[in-house]
Amino acid sequence: MSIDPRSHTPVYVQLADLLRSRIESGELPPGAPLESEARLSQEYGIGRDAVRKAISVLRFEGLVTSSRGQPTQVRPRPERRQVEVPRGSRISARMPNGHQRRQMDMDEGIPILEVHSPDGTVQAFPADEVVLTCP
Amino acid sequence: MSIDPRSHTPVYVQLADLLRSRIESGELPPGAPLESEARLSQEYGIGRDAVRKAISVLRFEGLVTSSRGQPTQVRPRPERRQVEVPRGSRISARMPNGHQRRQMDMDEGIPILEVHSPDGTVQAFPADEVVLTCP
């Protein structure tokens, strides 16, 4: 498996596809560290910019997390608890903005599930923590 | 409203916050073009990289769309149609991966709403096009 710099599909997309398939196949299980950016850059003969962009793509898909001083790792998936919504609820999803995301201490790439109850109350859940059930 | 390069909050976050507030306040309505990257770079005395990163943040929040040759614009919000889900459905949300997103021709920053019906069928909707209703 390699990367073709002359392809019409951008280098960073090729690398993102490559890493994603490794994650989804289970070769890189949840919690496993990715190779460092410098290592990937060297290994595939591409710039660090392309590597960072590829990893950024995966972050915004919710597949990996990265923070300073630590290797980027495959995102552990939390257990999803079931939440029963009232009859007549309206349910929507959207991405949180920066403020909301930092306030709720959420990773990038995780949507918010919003439940509007008939009584007017609104509840918001990080989408990776819940499954809504319709009674 | 200005940007402080010596602040501990990154320049691109400051610019993203600034532009986001202009969008959410309605000063930049849906469909309106943002200033060009070069213009923003010059106007706030920051690098083009920081400008691009700020705009990328807003793209992944679903607030703007950008494509080659055209100014980045505030994302027009489509009408949300109501979809009634069967009783006993389980509802979850997640970000699409690159393949799915391109196949469904979705913008970046738009989650997918998944409805698992009791009969085993699964339906997926771009989250900005629908509101689910629980009967």
Add this chain to the structure above:
DNA sequence: TAGCATTTGTCCGTATGTATA
């Protein structure tokens, strides 16, 4: 405790490609 190496984050500069008007 202090120091060091590693890793990711931020920022800038330059160049080239590609779509649009």
Add this chain to the structure above:
DNA sequence: CTATACATACGGACAAATGCT
């Protein structure tokens, strides 16, 4: 054809957080 605008890709430099010695 030209000018504008965004996309991709490379390079370098320094900052900040982490873990280990």
